[in-house]
Amino acid sequence: MSARADSLKGWGFAAPALLWTTAFFVVPFVVMAAMSLATLDGRTLIWGLHADNYLELAEERYLWRAVLVSLEITATVTVVSVVLAYPLAWIIAFRVPARWQRLALLLAILPFWTSYVVRSYAWLLVLAREGVVNQTLMTLGIVAEPVTLANTRIATVTGFVHFFVMLLTLTIYANLVQLSPNYRRAAMDLGANAFQTFRHVILPLTLPGIATGAFLTFVLCIGDYITPQILGGNTELTVPQVIMVQLGRRADFPLASALAIVLMALVTLAYLACARWLRIDRL
Amino acid sequence: MRVLPWLYLAAGFLFIYLPVGVLVLFSFQEGTLPVPPFEGPSLRWYAEVLGDDDLTAALLNSVVVAAGQGAVAVTLGFLAAYGLARHVVPGTVFLRALLIAPLTVSYLIVGLGLLIVVQRAGLGLSLWTAGIGHVVINLPICFAIIYASMGAQQQNAERAARDLGAGEFDVIRLVTVPMLAPAILAAYFLSVTLSWDEFIIAFLLTRFEVTLPVEIWSMLRSGLSPRLNAIGSVVFLVSVTAVVLAEVLIFRRRR
């Protein structure tokens, strides 16, 4: 078969997927980008190259605050999740006996098979003034009065961290176990203690896995609407919440589109920040 | 020092199970509020949930959308992976990046983009449009999983089949698909899971018939109630059963 015929066949097989992605992802994205440059006069949409939405973004405090809030929450969630998940993955990979590891991972995933919406709602119950956490804290005498946890940023972050700890535990675990055990042995054999082995050998070798997991966390977290909406108490709005307000209450598609483009830009920045270590096709 | 890891592990699992535990516990609440003190146990909310037509309809919709979009995503993903892995296509790197791209974009953006286009095109919103959106987000995952498993071993088996006189269709049917069955099943399973739990795209792209997460969302907006705990517990139970079955039937066999 000639190279040409071969490549034509390849195109043929890939065509449906490429068409799908183009029609339902690329085209909508381009239309959305164009929409972000349109403007609303009353309820009439005016296409064109208007910077109105982006200018409004700079001017309206609640809009750029939303960007800041989103970034703060996402950064906190990413860091906290990685820091909590790494030891968990480590313990499952190296302390739990091999034949129990699969079970441990399965057990870690199971709670995430409740619906996402329901899970956030469940955190609301847990963090309520009369919820389990407050009751425990008071029984233990740590606090005298119930603490306000629900409807705060703490609640949003907790809800997110809950999900991403699981996700990152899986990715980091996968990275840890695919390392040849001989790296650890070699380091120990050369006199490194457990911490040194971690610090000088395991951590650098798992950095790509961490970067990939952290990026995934960033993407999913910054674009999520449910968790801040249910748990955040609306005292501060994230970008997706503001987008949904624009859509649901005003149908201001141009402004919503501009916000979506901003969200996209943030993700791209995050991507560039960890591109060195990332293998996107392994996500 | 020795117990520290186990304590951490226990704490980790406590954290992971805390909301689910509370959710399930208060699904048996007798009273109308799913907060302490616990009164019960009672099955009244389960009875109510199972008798709710909207919920059962939404549940069915979710199953149909998840299964259907999964089939489309896996089929398209498989064909693309096969085309790009087994034929020399110029610009493969770019095409792969294009196919993977939706993975790096928030669901909200995918949903918003599609919403705008569907409305501009004057089409109606329905379970179909939600399904289309779900394929967009799951196609990259299916493609990546299947593409990654198209290793040299498979390739040699395919070449051997061609060498023995099989046409391309026979090669795919008799060799490629059966050999990739574990990866294909895993991709299907994952995309069904993601669709099953997806909210924002389903919310933006449906109208009257909605999927379960959207239905639960509107229940949530209309009042705090152990009904939600009950429906959440039921979903949990069904999903866990599905996972365990899949684990036993699909993934056990792989090893």
Next chain:
Amino acid sequence: QEELNALVWCDHTDPKLIEPFEEEHGVTVNLREYEGTGAALALLEQSRPGDWDVLVIDGIDVFRAVEAGILAPLPEDELPEADFFPEVVMKENNSADGVTYAVTEKFGYNTISYNAEAVDPADMQDLSTVWSDKYEGRITIYDYYLPVMGLAALASGIDTADITADDLETIGGVMSDMRANAASVAGVVAAQTALATGEVDIVVGGGEWLTAVLQEEQPELTWTIPDEGAVRWSQSIGVLADSEKPDLALEFVKYIVSPEGQARLATSSCFWGMPANMKAGEHLTDAQKEVLRWDAQETYLANTQLYPAPDTDLDIEMQDLWLETLQQ
């Protein structure tokens, strides 16, 4: 089977309300809920003609729908307006140039809900003490800008009907105080949760629609209309101009304003509220009437003002101010 598509507030999605109609007429009623007139108008604008048959809309916004030409005239004589509480018939809202386009179906109050065991009920009679430092962190604000801004206007002595762009600064100042002492801004369920679980003790913008469903278990959760008055909401229902099933749509409207329909709507699962039709009282239990405070309506109607009804530009400014306050 014939289908009827209705764009509604969430109280219409209760099967107990819809199913009797569906059975009687052998049809399916598809419901899509929304919150906020802007969203409804946008949704209609982006739909294809004929997609929708029935619209439920805030009473004060009917004129906007009429101006947009999306509502069909209603045969006044077929509607039992004579049985309505006179204050809520609101002819001037529901008609234009002598043609009736909508009919009031339900009303209630956005005012102050609170936990009587945790706050001093006397404080709740004065809006300035409601959101004072005394209750810092014990307050939730209902997440709908119109009633809350209406309350803020009342607290500043501005009538809701008279709000102009110039008043926004004053209103914004009041809301800023309110927000500073609030723990959260919450939708229906979150507000209910917060109040029921003791998360907060006061919901600004609350009312019967918030606490009625909790009455049985937590009688300490109650509501009041403060001395400055409160905001009254009302919903109207109408038929869309390009409906392809105007007759069935009219039947639906008639069902909703009939005494049976009204009773079911008043006590629907999403939120309770007063029926416009007084005859609905015959279909309500005494307990239900008690919760709805049936007998106090005369006073309440006198002490409350309708939602603010901004035009499009003012509406956008008010929404921006609202979001601005949330993000403060």
Next chain:
Amino acid sequence: MTAPVTVEAVTHRFGAFAALSDIRLEIAAGEYVTLLGPSGCGKTTLLSVLGGFLEPGEGRVLIGGQDMTHVPPAKRPTTTMFQDYALFPHMSLADNVAFGLRMAGVGKRARMSRAAEMLALVGLGEAGAKRPHELSGGQRQRVALARCLAVEPEVLLLDEPLGALDLKLRRSMQDELKAIQRQVGTTFVHVTHDQEEAMAIADRIVVMNAGRIEDEGAPRRIYREPRTLFAAGFMGEINRIPARAVAGRVETPFGPLPATPPAEGGALVACLRPEAVSTAPAAFEIGPARVRDAAFFGTYCRAHLVPEAAPDLTLVAHLPPDALPEEGAVLTLHAEPDALAVFPEE
């Protein structure tokens, strides 16, 4: 079924890199040829060109006298046995072996009986219902062979068929492969990088290097009288003795060699195999040499020796296994002159 193969001036490039350069080769019907060469020299590429998996950039391939250059694998009278065997893991052995016949439209009964016959030929007559993963490496290889033979190819192409086996199994599979080839008479083209394997099995060895054919001929000829220094080195261990061409003679540190120098003036290398170094007297005298170390290798003792005439040089010698030379001992070494092959320095 058997056919001759002709490769005419085949060149193939991957990008700018020439994996095959002007390959010309004649293989007779029924011959057993091995392609031998280091990793990356183009063996697999050449085999792929023969099998039809790769269209060469230039040149032609004739099989049974017919131009097959652009014929796809399925239509060629060749079958390839892959290094990893490429058995279909989801099919029974019988289904694997019958696959080619199934594709040719042979009925179920007929192809199953033929598969059983082929499995019997390779000594797995009873195992038709098993799956490949239940077999050992050697057994898998036999199934792969049976699968190839079932379609009665005229030319069988084998890509490092024994590469995955351990040494012992490898030697015994070599014997079997050769025996089967004798029985069926098919032309075999067998790729390997193991010179012992090539020598053990081939009628003719084709030594490749960097996309070119360096030497080709009978194993013995190539081992004893390689055409190039590369071939000499690749066929087995050699001692490289520096030499120069002086007045039509080859001068070495150990005296002149009775060979004609391949090039005048330049530096030369005289190659001597370790087993050609001997302590028994022979015509070419290397002279006394000190044993640096020696180890027993079963069939011989392998010693490193530093000759007094050229103290920079270390010679490797395979000496008789009876007596392990002691470290530091001085032996007098000799070699037959015709055991020394002379090449220009590269």
Next chain:
Amino acid sequence: MTAPVTVEAVTHRFGAFAALSDIRLEIAAGEYVTLLGPSGCGKTTLLSVLGGFLEPGEGRVLIGGQDMTHVPPAKRPTTTMFQDYALFPHMSLADNVAFGLRMAGVGKRARMSRAAEMLALVGLGEAGAKRPHELSGGQRQRVALARCLAVEPEVLLLDEPLGALDLKLRRSMQDELKAIQRQVGTTFVHVTHDQEEAMAIADRIVVMNAGRIEDEGAPRRIYREPRTLFAAGFMGEINRIPARAVAGRVETPFGPLPATPPAEGGALVACLRPEAVSTAPAAFEIGPARVRDAAFFGTYCRAHLVPEAAPDLTLVAHLPPDALPEEGAVLTLHAEPDALAVFPEE
């Protein structure tokens, strides 16, 4: 730095499976010992016990006279070189080699100069700044060795250090390994399943099978006079000639052997290495045999022969390389009687 190693009655079980059974072994300081045996026989397990990666279920390990059974790897005077080398891919070669010293708190300057020294020792003096992925397999192995040597272990443990290399490189690395061991004097324990490697490099070979030691001793002794049939077979190709003990003599199809039978009455096997079969006259006469096939192997011709006295048997013989015996020719075969080792049939 060097130390003796003593393994005292070590037994180790994985679940119910005994990977090591009652292993007893004395290794002298500075000795080069190889553990040789088939896959799964427990070589790696034994090495892990020595290195401290595994605590044996029973028995003790003494290094330099001290009980080390429960001492962790970091505290043992041993270093292990892993089969996959386990070089840290994110560090330069110099950092890899200096790692052990860094862990020991040696200052940067001192450890870098020592690393450079070690790299020079293994012939990679210039490459300190490179990363492992830039090296060939053979070079990586040298870095791994340098990394181990940098910490001056008393005992160096090597797990199939040459397993990943091709034959040629392997042979040259063997020489190097041995040379370095001579230079540093450290005790080497080297795991392999390649008998040629073991013979080439070891002072002493320990042949293992199924968790036990089958034989141990100098390479030559083990090759020539193995203690067990397993050791005989594992050390190289053998002809197994059925025999029986009759009246205190060993009877074979080719006549009696002057050996004392190891057991009365039972079936015996007389083992004869292919290279011990010769056409030159010797005391034990095998008699005429027909050549089934023969191939040239460079240093010898390998022939399969069917002896007339035992037509069921096929003997493998390594005959001189000068003349390839023709198929069907009849040769008269002999062997020295002491080249035949007799064992009870297993």
